[in-house]
Amino acid sequence: MSYYCPLCNGLMISNITCPACSLVTIDYGKLEDYEGPYSPYAGDDVLESSTSETTQEDVSVCTHLLYCDPCQRYYQCRIHEWS
Structure with a gap:
């Protein structure tokens, strides 16, 4: 079954x-795009194993990198993907 991240696909x-100040964070996209110099250009079949994780409840997730400008901190957020 294919899963799609609702944030990545708009x-x-x-x-x-933000967990510290409760202001809305800036989404910098999926965390895997920052792993290597060619990661954003790799095909979906190459990144599928690292982009989509499966949790214990058998739910696929996409990890996004978030930034809070007032706090100047980065956070990771796991987004449940849609089937």
């Missing part, structure tokens, strides 16, 4: 708040 707007 199906949902990121309104994730």
